[in-house]
Amino acid sequence: MSSDSPNVALFVTCLVDLMRPSVGFAAVKLLEDAGCAVSVPATQTCCGQPAYNAGDRADARAIARQVIEAFEGFTYVVAPSGSCAAMIKIHYPGLLADEPGWAARAEALAGRTHELTQFLSDVLEVDEIAAQYQGIVTHHDGCSGLREMGIKEQPRALLGRIGGLALRESPKAEACCGFGGTFCVKYPEISAHILDEKIDDIAATGADTVIAGDLGCLLNIAGRLKRRGLAVKARHIAEVLAGSTAAAIGEP
Amino acid sequence: MDATSSAFPENSRRALADERLQEALHRLADGFPARRREAVDRLPEFDQLRAQARAVKDHVLENLDSYLERFAAKVEEAGGHVHWCRDALEARQTVLRICRDAGARTVTKSKSMVGEEIAINEHLEAHGIEPVETDLGEYIIQLRREAPSHLIAPAIHLSKDQVTETFKAAHGEFPVGRRLDEPRAMLDEARTVLRKRFVEADVGITGANMIIAETGTAVVVTNEGNADLTMTLPKVHIAITGIEKVVPTLDDAVTVLRLLARSATGQDVTVYTTFATGPRRDDDVDGPDAFHVVLLDNGRSALMESDFRDILRCIRCGACLNHCPVYSAVGGHAYGWVYSGPMGSVLNPGLVGIEEAHHLPNASTFCGACEEVCPVGIPLPKMLRHWRERAFRARAVGATGRAGMRAWAFLALRPRLYRAVTGAVMAVLGALGRRRGRFRRLPLAGGWTVARDLAAPQGPTFISQWAQRRRERS
Numbered sequence: 001m002s003s004d005s006p007n008v009a010l011f012v013t014c015l016v017d018l019m020r021p022s023v024g025f026a027a028v029k030l031l032e033d034a035g036c037a038v039s040v041p042a043t044q045t046c047c048g049q050p051a052y053n054a055g056d057r058a059d060a061r062a063i064a065r066q067v068i069e070a071f072e073g074f075t076y077v078v079a080p081s082g083s084c085a086a087m088i089k090i091h092y093p094g095l096l097a098d099e100p101g102w103a104a105r106a107e108a109l110a111g112r113t114h115e116l117t118q119f120l121s122d123v124l125e126v127d128e129i130a131a132q133y134q135g136i137v138t139h140h141d142g143c144s145g146l147r148e149m150g151i152k153e154q155p156r157a158l159l160g161r162i163g164g165l166a167l168r169e170s171p172k173a174e175a176c177c178g179f180g181g182t183f184c185v186k187y188p189e190i191s192a193h194i195l196d197e198k199i200d201d202i203a204a205t206g207a208d209t210v211i212a213g214d215l216g217c218l219l220n221i222a223g224r225l226k227r228r229g230l231a232v233k234a235r236h237i238a239e240v241l242a243g244s245t246a247a248a249i250g251e252p
Numbered sequence: 253m254d255a256t257s258s259a260f261p262e263n264s265r266r267a268l269a270d271e272r273l274q275e276a277l278h279r280l281a282d283g284f285p286a287r288r289r290e291a292v293d294r295l296p297e298f299d300q301l302r303a304q305a306r307a308v309k310d311h312v313l314e315n316l317d318s319y320l321e322r323f324a325a326k327v328e329e330a331g332g333h334v335h336w337c338r339d340a341l342e343a344r345q346t347v348l349r350i351c352r353d354a355g356a357r358t359v360t361k362s363k364s365m366v367g368e369e370i371a372i373n374e375h376l377e378a379h380g381i382e383p384v385e386t387d388l389g390e391y392i393i394q395l396r397r398e399a400p401s402h403l404i405a406p407a408i409h410l411s412k413d414q415v416t417e418t419f420k421a422a423h424g425e426f427p428v429g430r431r432l433d434e435p436r437a438m439l440d441e442a443r444t445v446l447r448k449r450f451v452e453a454d455v456g457i458t459g460a461n462m463i464i465a466e467t468g469t470a471v472v473v474t475n476e477g478n479a480d481l482t483m484t485l486p487k488v489h490i491a492i493t494g495i496e497k498v499v500p501t502l503d504d505a506v507t508v509l510r511l512l513a514r515s516a517t518g519q520d521v522t523v524y525t526t527f528a529t530g531p532r533r534d535d536d537v538d539g540p541d542a543f544h545v546v547l548l549d550n551g552r553s554a555l556m557e558s559d560f561r562d563i564l565r566c567i568r569c570g571a572c573l574n575h576c577p578v579y580s581a582v583g584g585h586a587y588g589w590v591y592s593g594p595m596g597s598v599l600n601p602g603l604v605g606i607e608e609a610h611h612l613p614n615a616s617t618f619c620g621a622c623e624e625v626c627p628v629g630i631p632l633p634k635m636l637r638h639w640r641e642r643a644f645r646a647r648a649v650g651a652t653g654r655a656g657m658r659a660w661a662f663l664a665l666r667p668r669l670y671r672a673v674t675g676a677v678m679a680v681l682g683a684l685g686r687r688r689g690r691f692r693r694l695p696l697a698g699g700w701t702v703a704r705d706l707a708a709p710q711g712p713t714f715i716s717q718w719a720q721r722r723r724e725r726s
């Protein structure tokens with residue numbers, strides 16, 4: 001790796017770290033293939049969204065400070081998740097706005113943080129993807145990525161460069177999947193109802209695979225696809241772009 | 253109206269099991285959002301209008317006292333009266349007093365959410381005065397003794413058949429065997445009944461979508477024209493509205509009107525837009541002899557001084573309801589009080605207390621669709637989060653959820669311990685789930701697995717594999 005390759009820290013996200021490391025390795029591969037030097041700070045755990053969204057502001061702040069410390073000193077911070085990237089980029093500055101010393105550090109980190117597909121498309125301007133994929137896919141837009149980060153075209157542009165892949169859009173690609181973090185376990189019936197509409201839309205596209213950029217949405221969607229006995233597979237976009245051979249989510 | 257917001261989980265389960273309601277909600281979700289989209293696309297300056305309306309509203313909230321005083325002075329100048337009411341009780345008493353002074357036996361009413369907020373119908377009835385709702389949807393639910401389930405489509409939860417049943421039961425004066433299966437026939441029948449009521453009424457009560465400070469005018473929009481008959485036929489017109497509805501000028505009112513119908517139903521403008529200023533003047537052909545404006549605070553001033561001030565910009569268009577996945581799943585009644593959907597989940601805790609309404613801010617996926625469509629840019633998810641923070645501080649959240657959350661945060665703040673604990677759990681789950689790749693059931697994961705399988709973790713965590721890889725490489 002040359003000394004002028006972009007110096008990127010991967011924010012793995014807790015779900016990828018714990019549930020599906022193959023997404024993390026796919027992200028590393030994509031970044032390295034694009035010429036980045038990738039580091040993975042070892043003191044990272046979680047971005048703090050569970051606490052933040054539960055109204056536990058004190059813990060959310062403490063976690064934010066820990067993330068800031070772990071990720072200072074890198075040119076870029078990249079996360080394979082629209083919602084965790086939004087937490088760092090959009091919410092940390094507000095969370096730490098009145099903490100002397102930390103506000104500026106939060107702003108600085110926010111300025112360097114990107115979601116993976118956004119980083120590949122907009123910053124690195126990747127225009128070649130080596131992976132092949134035989135099949136029809138549909139893309140689900142995770143809410144935070146879409147509405148807070150403005151991620152819409154980037155994943156589609158990248159998927160469009162994969163040989164063999166056909167993208168079939170659902171008119172309701174932007175509809176929420178009903179995950180919502182702890183929402184899905186606090187109000188399981190409502191969540192399941194929203195999720196079923198999502199599943200019906202996905203099924204209606206005729207795609208064999210649903211792709212998204214957030215493992216939260218994907219675990220939710222895959223879990224219901226399996227429960228309903230549908231054959232549609234669910235995969236994180238990083239895995240598809242990197243040509244990962246890991247079994248699809250929820251498959252042995 | 254007694255709040256049942258604390259029963260939100262039970263309310264919503266009932267709603268999800270109600271097939272007719274589900275059909276109605278599907279019709280709503282297929283209709284309003286698409287029509288709004290088309291209306292917005294037809295108006296290139298929509299976003300600019302939005303910014304303008306937001307600025308108007310923010311400016312008003314900064315200077316609320318002076319605009320309200322100016323409004324009141326103008327109303328008096330035109331020969332009307334303004335009544336300042338701190339809470340629902342004062343507002344009810346004021347309206348009752350005006351009705352009694354007018355010797356009223358029946359009052360007609362056009363749709364008013366503030367009327368719901370102060371439960372004016374129940375109060376008038378209890379004192380021997382009959383209120384008659386004249387908006388078709390409101391009329392239907394009044395016959396059924398139900399509350400509105402949507403800001404602008406109060407009977408949206410009902411099917412056509414239910415309306416037929418209701419009319420057959422209520423309108424004994426019509427032949428029993430009449431055909432009443434088409435909306436047109438229902439409308440005609442309601443018209444016939446209501447025409448008589450319009451003429452009999454002694455007092456007409458309307459809401460006000462806005463009040464204008466420079467002219468002392470109450471602005472009322474409808475698609476049925478019922479507000480016009482309500483305010484012009486009886487001797488007395490009472491407009492009841494919240495203090496946050498004031499705008500400085502007629503021009504400002506027009507800015508808001510241009511956003512309102514487009515955001516609500518996708519119409520460029522409502523069918524009727526009426527500007528009511530004072531009682532009938534000598535050269536007016538019609539109009540009431542007396543004009544009263546009841547200005548309700550009911551917790552709004554307190555919101556002014558809080559994290560929730562932005563919600564006072566709300567123009568009650570209903571777009572946030574129409575685009576909300578949770579509202580679309582359970583409908584308005586599940587929220588258990590007057591307002592529903594995202595705006596209701598922000599407003600109700602402020603008006604009935606967070607203890608009663610603590611579920612509402614929690615029952616959101618934070619998908620952000622509401623904020624995206626709100627014509628006055630209210631950051632609804634942010635405000636829902638503020639309520640969660642208050643509830644968390646007040647320990648109004650469930651003890652188990654709270655303990656679980658704190659335990660997670662405790663671990664997340666201790667990376668070494670976190671690694672040890674999560675690494676061990678994932679290794680076990682990974683091994684247990686390897687054969688099927690997922691779990692149908694798992695201890696402590698019941699909330700998840702009621703509706704969905706849980707994918708098994710792949711095994712060793714990313715961080716541990718990464719460390720391993722580093723060691724091997726070096």
Ligand code: SF4
Nearest residue numbers: 566567569570572626
């Ligand atoms: S919060 Fe915004 S979108 Fe919702 S009703 Fe009020 S103005 Fe309309």
